[in-house]
Amino acid sequence: METVALEINGVQREVQVEPRTLLVELIRDHLGLTGTKVGCDTSQCGACTIHLDGAAVRSCQTSLAQAAGKKITTIEGLHPKGEHPLQKAWIVEQVPQCGYCQSGQIMQAAALLAKNPNPTDEEIVAAMTGNICRCATYLRIKRAIKRAVREVSS
Amino acid sequence: MSPELSRRDFLKSTALAGAGLTLRFTIPGVDTASAAASFEPNAALTITPDGFVTVHITKAEMGQGVGTALAQIVAEELEADWKDIRIDYPMNDPKFGLMLTGGSWSVNWTFDSLSRAGAGARMLLIEAAAKQMGVAAADCVAADSRVRHLPTGRSMAYGEIVAKVPITRTLSEEDLKKIALKKPSQYRIVGTWIPRLDIPEKTNGRAKFGIDTFLPGMVYAKVAYPPTREGGKHTSVDDSAAKRVKGYIRTVVNDDIVAVVADTYENAVKARDALKVTWNPGSYANVSTESIFAEYARKAKEDTTSPAWVEQGDIRSGMAEAVRTHEATFTTDYVAHMQMEPMNCVVRFENGVYDIYTGSQFQTMAVGTLSKKLGVEESKIRIHQHYLGGGFGRRLEPDVILEGALIAREVKRPVKLIRSREEDLRRDYYRSATLQVLKGGLGANGKIVAWQNTLVAAYPGERYGGLDDKGRDQFSLNGSDHVYDVPNQFVRAIRSETGISVGYVRAVAPNYTFFAVETFMDELAHLAGVDPVAFRLSMLGSTPRLASVLKLAAEKGGWGTPLPPNVGRGVACVTAQEKKSPTWTASVVEAQVDPTTGRVRVRRVTCAVDCGIVVNPDGARAQIEGSVLFGVSNALKEYGTVANGALVQSNFHDYHVLRMDEVPDVEIHVVDSTEYPTGLGEPGTTTIAPALSNAIFAATGARVRSVPLLPSRVLKAIQQKA
Numbered sequence: 040m041e042t043v044a045l046e047i048n049g050v051q052r053e054v055q056v057e058p059r060t061l062l063v064e065l066i067r068d069h070l071g072l073t074g075t076k077v078g079c080d081t082s083q084c085g086a087c088t089i090h091l092d093g094a095a096v097r098s099c100q101t102s103l104a105q106a107a108g109k110k111i112t113t114i115e116g117l118h119p120k121g122e123h124p125l126q127k128a129w130i131v132e133q134v135p136q137c138g139y140c141q142s143g144q145i146m147q148a149a150a151l152l153a154k155n156p157n158p159t160d161e162e163i164v165a166a167m168t169g170n171i172c173r174c175a176t177y178l179r180i181k182r183a184i185k186r187a188v189r190e191v192s193s
Numbered sequence: 194m195s196p197e198l199s200r201r202d203f204l205k206s207t208a209l210a211g212a213g214l215t216l217r218f219t220i221p222g223v224d225t226a227s228a229a230a231s232f233e234p235n236a237a238l239t240i241t242p243d244g245f246v247t248v249h250i251t252k253a254e255m256g257q258g259v260g261t262a263l264a265q266i267v268a269e270e271l272e273a274d275w276k277d278i279r280i281d282y283p284m285n286d287p288k289f290g291l292m293l294t295g296g297s298w299s300v301n302w303t304f305d306s307l308s309r310a311g312a313g314a315r316m317l318l319i320e321a322a323a324k325q326m327g328v329a330a331a332d333c334v335a336a337d338s339r340v341r342h343l344p345t346g347r348s349m350a351y352g353e354i355v356a357k358v359p360i361t362r363t364l365s366e367e368d369l370k371k372i373a374l375k376k377p378s379q380y381r382i383v384g385t386w387i388p389r390l391d392i393p394e395k396t397n398g399r400a401k402f403g404i405d406t407f408l409p410g411m412v413y414a415k416v417a418y419p420p421t422r423e424g425g426k427h428t429s430v431d432d433s434a435a436k437r438v439k440g441y442i443r444t445v446v447n448d449d450i451v452a453v454v455a456d457t458y459e460n461a462v463k464a465r466d467a468l469k470v471t472w473n474p475g476s477y478a479n480v481s482t483e484s485i486f487a488e489y490a491r492k493a494k495e496d497t498t499s500p501a502w503v504e505q506g507d508i509r510s511g512m513a514e515a516v517r518t519h520e521a522t523f524t525t526d527y528v529a530h531m532q533m534e535p536m537n538c539v540v541r542f543e544n545g546v547y548d549i550y551t552g553s554q555f556q557t558m559a560v561g562t563l564s565k566k567l568g569v570e571e572s573k574i575r576i577h578q579h580y581l582g583g584g585f586g587r588r589l590e591p592d593v594i595l596e597g598a599l600i601a602r603e604v605k606r607p608v609k610l611i612r613s614r615e616e617d618l619r620r621d622y623y624r625s626a627t628l629q630v631l632k633g634g635l636g637a638n639g640k641i642v643a644w645q646n647t648l649v650a651a652y653p654g655e656r657y658g659g660l661d662d663k664g665r666d667q668f669s670l671n672g673s674d675h676v677y678d679v680p681n682q683f684v685r686a687i688r689s690e691t692g693i694s695v696g697y698v699r700a701v702a703p704n705y706t707f708f709a710v711e712t713f714m715d716e717l718a719h720l721a722g723v724d725p726v727a728f729r730l731s732m733l734g735s736t737p738r739l740a741s742v743l744k745l746a747a748e749k750g751g752w753g754t755p756l757p758p759n760v761g762r763g764v765a766c767v768t769a770q771e772k773k774s775p776t777w778t779a780s781v782v783e784a785q786v787d788p789t790t791g792r793v794r795v796r797r798v799t800c801a802v803d804c805g806i807v808v809n810p811d812g813a814r815a816q817i818e819g820s821v822l823f824g825v826s827n828a829l830k831e832y833g834t835v836a837n838g839a840l841v842q843s844n845f846h847d848y849h850v851l852r853m854d855e856v857p858d859v860e861i862h863v864v865d866s867t868e869y870p871t872g873l874g875e876p877g878t879t880t881i882a883p884a885l886s887n888a889i890f891a892a893t894g895a896r897v898r899s900v901p902l903l904p905s906r907v908l909k910a911i912q913q914k915a
Contacts, residue, residue: 064459073405074398076582078533079614083845086533114398121397129396133388133811136256136819138395139402139533139582168854171845173533173583174256175822177856179815 048116297872424475515634534582622696
């Protein structure tokens with residue numbers, strides 16, 4: 040065990056954990072931020088997607104040590120009121136079904152738009168294909184991303 | 194299904210369609226002092242003095258938007274203002290009747306009873322308000338959560354009524370049955386697009402699933418599982434190495450389970466992996482995909498005593514009368530649920546009560562099973578319902594809850610049990626692999642005169658109330674009893690248990706039965722030299738609603754219009770789940786086939802649906818989109834292979850599901866209807882495999898009779914044709 044200082048969702052925190060602890064375990068079990076999910080433990084499904092310095096990473100395959108010195112953002116910290124353009128578009132397009140994968144989907148899409156504010160359809164598909172939605176809300180995810188792009192640019 | 198819930202009870206409640214919930218509409222006498230308490234006219238809703246109406250949703254929310262839809266039904270007849278509506282998902286209680294979510298039954302089973310629950314509450318509120326205002330109830334109407342006296346314009350809000358007026362009258366089921374419900378033309382909430390109530394918290398991380406439960410003092414358990422899916426048993430357990438793992442708390446070993454408990458999930462995994470368990474793998478250790486299908490084929494050929502599922506006319510004379518006959522064998526592979534939230538629960542055993550935190554599709558069965566196994570009364574099993582991170586039938590099963598309870602009973606601290614994806618996939622209850630041998634005879638008039646199907650599958654039915662008196666499991670056979678007008682039919686139902694546990698996966702048997710029925714129908718159409726849509730229509734005289742959706746799908750899907758090379762269109766039309774509560778569904782699938790690799794790309798799906806009254810139009814579309822794409826995933830990619838008595842696949846790298854890069858355009862057409870509503874969670878799924886295999890045939894002339902329609906299978910069919 041050691042004391043690790045980190046910045047998560049804009050707040051400086053100190054936690055007592057093993058440096059080898061996976062980020063997803065830190066986030067969910069130690070910090071109680073349960074919006075980040077686990078689905079496969081092998082980075083293949085994307086349910087655990089968070090941001091490290093704004094880039095989408097799989098928190099189930101990232102250790103705390105790998106995150107040292109970087110800003111961690113989870114779905115809870117994407118926007119202070121949950122009103123990121125993607126979150127608003129997700130509601131307008133009524134995207135979620137069971138909802139379990141949707142935090143990861145939104146975080147993946149947010150990292151894409153931060154880097155590429157006006158992605159083509161192909162770029163959206165390329166960025167989102169690593170995130171599985173078993174309810175298959177893919178058509179609405181695509182529509183919501185495009186809506187968010189339109190809202191931001193207008 | 195537990196012994197406590199017999200198949201008869203189950204079927205009885207199924208048959209009640211429309212009054213599926215036991216309505217308890219007796220209102221205890223309320224005195225003035227307690228009139229400010231909330232008003233609970235029945236198990237479906239509570240009205241509080243603050244004016245909020247809470248509709249108690251006893252169906253599991255697993256993405257189908259059921260909470261919003263059921264609340265719309267109640268609010269409609271209650272004449273509540275939608276902004277006053279809240280929903281909750283209560284703990285199990287006998288007053289809620291059968292707590293089961295599946296089969297696309299939720300709206301179908303509750304539409305009438307929830308309408309009457311709302312209407313009855315409205316009647317009582319009107320009476321109570323009239324009494325308070327000193328006016329005649331007959332002069333009052335209810336609208337927007339208020340009772341208004343028409344002659345004077347005076348009014349009282351529902352919350353005010355509940356706060357001030359004791360409601361002592363009770364309504365019997367007879368009274369409720371007599372209430373004249375609204376006509377569909379009078380609906381203002383049912384049939385209206387209302388945003389789903391559960392969606393906002395599913396965009397900001399606040400939605401709580403079972404796996405998000407954390408209790409004070411909670412510890413983590415991991416179970417050691419035998420190498421075979423069924424019949425394996427531990428013969429010795431050495432936990433000396435596990436005890437040295439940091440955070441180890443204890444080992445739980447009894448007749449039913451081998452498990453380790455530790456302070457964190459990670460440490461529990463390490464300790465479990467450090468156990469040295471000797472297993473007797475049981476009698477299924479040599480079972481493989483090859484041995485299963487060989488046994489299926491043997492039974493299909495030799496079994497002449499298994500019961501008929503359909504017997505109509507005289508199959509022998511029908512076949513004798515045929516001018517041409519055709520036979521084909523269809524197979525389908527095991528399919529897993531792969532719901533995104535791994536199976537999990539938190540169980541606390543305290544003062545003789547098991548508190549279970551999870552998401553369940555079948556609380557009634559879970560309670561029955563645990564009560565029997567743990568030797569406690571049903572009232573001591575309390576299931577705290579959460580959102581389900583996908584159900585698809587997986588969360589009907591009480592297996593993981595039972596494991597959690599068996600461990601918690603010994604640990605005396607809240608225990609969290611989470612299956613890894615690998616454990617989840619290898620310990621699933623799969624959709625059965627099947628083999629179907631179809632034989633058809635065409636009469637001189639070009640129509641089908643004889644239809645024979647020999648259907649071999651494993652049945653989950655025994656766990657769900659048993660098989661029927663002839664040994665059949667309707668939920669393993671639905672769909673093979675198609676609705677085409679064919680005078681002579683015989684469907685034989687052959688059960689074959691394999692050692693690979695089977696259960697109910699979204700859309701259940703109609704996935705494999707309609708794959709065979711609708712692909713074979715296409716084959717017979719081509720044999721008869723008739724267009725597949727026209728061929729089907731010629732035999733749908735007794736089911737005009739199915740004929741209508743077939744025509745609609747064909748028209749909207751561009752049936753008969755030119756396509757580029759290697760692209761084909763295929764069609765399928767189905768009754769979906771069950772003949773007695775059909776959702777009339779037809780799809781046209783357009784697919785492109787690479788003739789050199791056999792790779793199939795689904796370009797477009799046009800799906801037409803008639804499900805009667807639509808409660809929430811956008812929710813309905815979402816369900817159709819999802820079920821169609823679930824069907825695309827099943828039809829293109831999903832299979833489990835078996836070796837040594839267990840599934841070979843272990844995670845998303847070798848059990849592939851549909852991702853965004855393979856999603857086709859989906860066009861949906863829902864028929865306007867005032868018929869009693871059926872269901873939408875599954876129908877789309879059942880059309881896709883046959884429509885796609887027919888599209889592949891249209892594109893290539895090659896017939897693929899095994900699902901999934903893998904490139905290797907498509908390529909083989911193309912080569913065989915050449």
